[in-house]
Amino acid sequence: MNPATPFREVDPERGLDQPRPDRLNPLHPQYAAIMAAHRMALNSGEGTYLDPATGFIVITAQAHADRGFCCENGCRHCPYRPH
Numbered sequence: 001m002n003p004a005t006p007f008r009e010v011d012p013e014r015g016l017d018q019p020r021p022d023r024l025n026p027l028h029p030q031y032a033a034i035m036a037a038h039r040m041a042l043n044s045g046e047g048t049y050l051d052p053a054t055g056f057i058v059i060t061a062q063a064h065a066d067r068g069f070c071c072e073n074g075c076r077h078c079p080y081r082p083h
Contacts, residue, residue: 008069008080008081008083009080009081010065010079010080010081011079011080011081014079016042016060016061016062016065016077016079017035017038017039017042017061018061019034019035019038019061019077020076020077020078020082023075023076023078024076028053029053030052030053033052033053034051034052034053037049037050037051037052038058038060038061038077041060042060042061042062046060047059047060047062047063047066048060048063058076059075059077060077061077061078061079062079064077064078064079064080065079
């Protein structure tokens with residue numbers, strides 16, 4: 001664990017398949033495609049996926065949870081509770 005980043009609890013009210021709504025608006029024009037790419041990565045055990053909207057590599061919620069702590073970078077699929 002990164003000593004500069006306190007451990008935070010994974011948010012049990014939001015499944016690993018749900019992004020942080022403040023980081024991916026459900027009204028985003030490519031929301032369905034982004035979520036499909038995330039689900040496909042989760043289902044195949046991949047830790048990342050290619051964002052169909054930006055072309056960036058995005059870390060899945062499962063990969064974040066497996067790391068065990070929040071990196072405080074504002075990640076779209078951060079599974080941890082906000083401060």
